[in-house]
Amino acid sequence: MYVNPELYSAPPAEARDPREMAVYAFLDGLGIPYLRCDHDGANTMEDCKAVEAVLGVPICKNLLLTNRKQTDFYLLMLPGDKPFKTKDVTAQLGCARLSFATAEQMQALLGAAPGSASAFELIHDQSGKVRLVMDRELLAGESISGHPCFSTSTLRVGLRDFLERFLPAVGHVPTVVDLPWPD
Secondary structure (H helix, E strand, O other), rough: OOEEEEEEEOOOOOOOOHHHHHHHHHHHOOOEEEEEEEEEOOOOOHHHHHHHHHHHHEEEEEEEEEEEOOOOEEEEEEEEEOOOHHHHHHHHHHOOOEOOOHHHHHHHOOOOOOOOOOHHHHHHOOOEEEEEEEEEHHHHEEEEEEEOOOOOEEEEHHHHHHHHHHHHHHOOOEEEEOOOOOO
């Protein structure tokens, strides 16, 4: 997988999909500094290891989940190498069994392509249908990472900027959960 070794602190100079460009414009409008790494499509956590090395921050795993009736949606953020078990999340959220949302739901709710979900796409959740859920372990870091709608770029922003400026601007308050590591 190719990863451009150069980091950028501005939007791409070339035109890209408007949903991706909207993420950069939103961050710039809030005055939130970011670093951007461009690369081949990184749709798995294994692909993201090469991006981590260049970006200098662990990559977050972002999963869009839904309940059985597909009426409630959750964007779960957790460390990239931490295993995900539905029962650990549902027990802490007090909801029924969760499953992965469809590609169509991801597109409709977040404007994201499959494999590209991240909290940065919450700018597209104007109706507030997605509940942000974060593993507490992420709060111990200094930065948050994620794709801007497509898995061919990854952004890194400071954790404080993310929590204190970005999330209030998109109208989301994270629900913090404690997901266990396997024994």
